[in-house]
Amino acid sequence: MMLAGLVEKARKKPNLQRLGRNCTAEFVIGIDDARHHIVIRDGLVADVLGGPFKMRPYSFSISASAVSWAEFCKLKPAPGFNDVFAMTSYGHAQLEGDSAVFLEYLRFFKDILALLREDA
Amino acid sequence: MMPFAIEPITGRYAHIDIMGETYRIYFEEAGKGTPLLCLHTAGAHSSQFRHLMCDEAVTSRYRVIAFDLPWHGKSNPPVGWQDMEYKLTADFYAAATIAFADALELDRPVVMGCSMGARLVVRLAQEYGQKFRAAIGLEGSNRPSPWWDNSWLENDVFARGDFCAALVSGLASPHSPAEFRNETLWHYYQSGSNVFKGDMHFFRTDSQFEADGAAVDPSACKVFLMTGEYDYSCTPADTERTVKTIPGAEAIIMREMGHFPMSENPERFREYILPVLDQIDEKGD
Numbered sequence: 001m002m003l004a005g006l007v008e009k010a011r012k013k014p015n016l017q018r019l020g021r022n023c024t025a026e027f028v029i030g031i032d033d034a035r036h037h038i039v040i041r042d043g044l045v046a047d048v049l050g051g052p053f054k055m056r057p058y059s060f061s062i063s064a065s066a067v068s069w070a071e072f073c074k075l076k077p078a079p080g081f082n083d084v085f086a087m088t089s090y091g092h093a094q095l096e097g098d099s100a101v102f103l104e105y106l107r108f109f110k111d112i113l114a115l116l117r118e119d120a
Numbered sequence: 121m122m123p124f125a126i127e128p129i130t131g132r133y134a135h136i137d138i139m140g141e142t143y144r145i146y147f148e149e150a151g152k153g154t155p156l157l158c159l160h161t162a163g164a165h166s167s168q169f170r171h172l173m174c175d176e177a178v179t180s181r182y183r184v185i186a187f188d189l190p191w192h193g194k195s196n197p198p199v200g201w202q203d204m205e206y207k208l209t210a211d212f213y214a215a216a217t218i219a220f221a222d223a224l225e226l227d228r229p230v231v232m233g234c235s236m237g238a239r240l241v242v243r244l245a246q247e248y249g250q251k252f253r254a255a256i257g258l259e260g261s262n263r264p265s266p267w268w269d270n271s272w273l274e275n276d277v278f279a280r281g282d283f284c285a286a287l288v289s290g291l292a293s294p295h296s297p298a299e300f301r302n303e304t305l306w307h308y309y310q311s312g313s314n315v316f317k318g319d320m321h322f323f324r325t326d327s328q329f330e331a332d333g334a335a336v337d338p339s340a341c342k343v344f345l346m347t348g349e350y351d352y353s354c355t356p357a358d359t360e361r362t363v364k365t366i367p368g369a370e371a372i373i374m375r376e377m378g379h380f381p382m383s384e385n386p387e388r389f390r391e392y393i394l395p396v397l398d399q400i401d402e403k404g405d
Binding site: 075076077079080082083084085086088089090099100103104106107110 | 267268272275277282283285286287289290291293294295349350352
């Protein structure tokens, strides 16, 4: 499961916490039909929630198939899978919701996604 | 520890008239021979070409020159910048490049641009083909193909270099060395506030050059478009579509390469660029 250990991995990255120190938000990672809420508090990944959810609020979601995420998580993904924008650009993933918080802390969120990689 | 070394690159300033305004322009160069005029990407500066300027296989026969476009790097914005919104237009970009080449009396240089610079070389080949002996577009196409929504430009994050770097970070290939990928992103961190946004006016709005492809005379100025397979800003498909509209143009798809070939992976890039420079050399005009 690609989200396993995300909270602990993020805790070991002091620079990640510095980048997101002013960020408190909740976003969704969709894997096939499953939705996971990632809870961010002051730059820490505070929790990864697996649901079930009853209209739980969130800022934005990034959704892709399990196959696409598996490619993204490789050390050297194939072209079109190496970045969230590569995936949205080629239609392998969808970014939905309020993009403002995503853009405000863009490097922070991209660095969290990089923790899903095999070498993180 | 790396031994002490001074690179062969020299940097100077020139005062150049562009569309009725005098600009203080910074440029770097190295080498002797056929002028190779290099155009950097949006929101960056001429340091992107530093590896090419230190490659004797290039500088033994090419005078490699790269200038910082006004507002970028060490080139000044116009006097009064504080009361202006910077918006790069195709006309200004072409005029700045021609004015720089003329001011330095470059004799029919090869023009090579990356990203927005590659978009411009398509127009230069169409409109000013007699002034250039070849045009090389790194990550080049003849029209915008946006991968993010234009409404994002209204967000103030575009004023910040760290945001611009994060926006483009995935355009570098995972196969490129981390040191050079991150140096490439540092150029975006260095950018002046809102400069990348101003460049996007050209790159996303004012660079529709699709209709005039047939104007290129390949006997005067052959067009080479070289694109990395990891580039989703200018995809290999964008490049292959573009060369079909330009007489004599050649598409070269670079394996394991991203959007910044000369700066993100200089060793791999030279495998692709040296044969192109050989071909231009052999033509010999």
